[in-house]
Amino acid sequence: MMTPASTTYSPRHTTKPKAGSLRQFTALLLLAIGVQAWIVLGRTQLGERRQIVAAVIAVAIAVVMWCVRPWRDLVARLSERIANPSRRGRLLTAMIVTLVSIAYLFLTARHQRRDFSPMLHDEYCYLIQSKIVAGGHLWLAKHELSDFFDTFHLITDRVYASKYGPGTALFYAPAALLHLPAWLTPLLLSGLAVGLMYLLATELFDGASGLLAALLLLSLGIFRRTSIMVMSQAPMLALALLAVLAFVY
Numbered sequence: 350m351m352t353p354a355s356t357t358y359s360p361r362h363t364t365k366p367k368a369g370s371l372r373q374f375t376a377l378l379l380l381a382i383g384v385q386a387w388i389v390l391g392r393t394q395l396g397e398r399r400q401i402v403a404a405v406i407a408v409a410i411a412v413v414m415w416c417v418r419p420w421r422d423l424v425a426r427l428s429e430r431i432a433n434p435s436r437r438g439r440l441l442t443a444m445i446v447t448l449v450s451i452a453y454l455f456l457t458a459r460h461q462r463r464d465f466s467p468m469l470h471d472e473y474c475y476l477i478q479s480k481i482v483a484g485g486h487l488w489l490a491k492h493e494l495s496d497f498f499d500t501f502h503l504i505t506d507r508v509y510a511s512k513y514g515p516g517t518a519l520f521y522a523p524a525a526l527l528h529l530p531a532w533l534t535p536l537l538l539s540g541l542a543v544g545l546m547y548l549l550a551t552e553l554f555d556g557a558s559g560l561l562a563a564l565l566l567l568s569l570g571i572f573r574r575t576s577i578m579v580m581s582q583a584p585m586l587a588l589a590l591l592a593v594l595a596f597v598y
Contacts, residue, residue, distance in 0.1 A: 432555040439551055439559075446563050447544030453567065454539055454576040465532045465577055472579040474502035476531055478511035479521035479579075487515055517581040535583035539576035542583065543567060545590035552597050 387393065414420045434442060458465070467473050481489060488510030495505040504510045511518070524534045543563045551559030566572060575582040 428557065431560065432557040434551070434556045439548060439556070442556070442559075443544040443548050446547045446560075447540045450543035450563070450567060451536060451540030454536055454573060457573060458577050463574070463577065465530070467531065467579055469578070469580075470500070470502050472531075474511050474513065475517055475521060475579045475581075476525070477503070478513065478515065478518035479525040479531075481510070482515055482518045483522040483526040513581075517584055520584045521579060531579045532577040535575065535579060536577055538583040538587045539572065542587045542590055545587065545594055549590060549594045549597065552594070 414424055467476060481487070488504075488508040490509065491507060492505060492509045495509070499505060502512055504512060520538065521531065521534050523529075524531060543566050546566050547559040547563040549559075550562035
């Protein structure tokens, strides 16, 4: 039995799916918000000369890749694989992101000649507390010369202890026990936070968003600054990301 010609399937009649109006509106809204953030938060500054040069080079490479059909198809295939990684691929990528982030944070700190030794009162307070915890105590007996010194960050009148809870010191105690540099622990925890950020964004959105989220975290100046400081920021960020990731999974 023959079918009418009008009902036969032909690839010529297929149309490419178009992005929904909601997605287009969201993209334009985010673009407008980005411009406003650049004006308000960035004070309409273009950045340093090397940043502008890097942006121009990136745009030029993107235009070339888009114009050359084979390269564009290759980028599309790679983007698809990055956006939809397997469970094993996610874990492997998270490990790579973590290791690369640790190396990047360390090298940028060395390149910028930032001081790896403690500088703030809080850092010294955490260092003292970590050594006390490493010795198996939460506090020590009152110092025999406590009447002759005082500080806002230590308790000296009844016992010798830190004013903070022992949570942060527990993270720094292993380094104190093994006589390792104090900045090593926040550096490792900061790199771990970047890897956890990738896993969280990948689980919520896709792999490409995960890499973008990890890159945005690394781009924060305050994050790079605290990555070698003996403070509570690095442990708290890693624990918070791990808690949210466990909730999402």
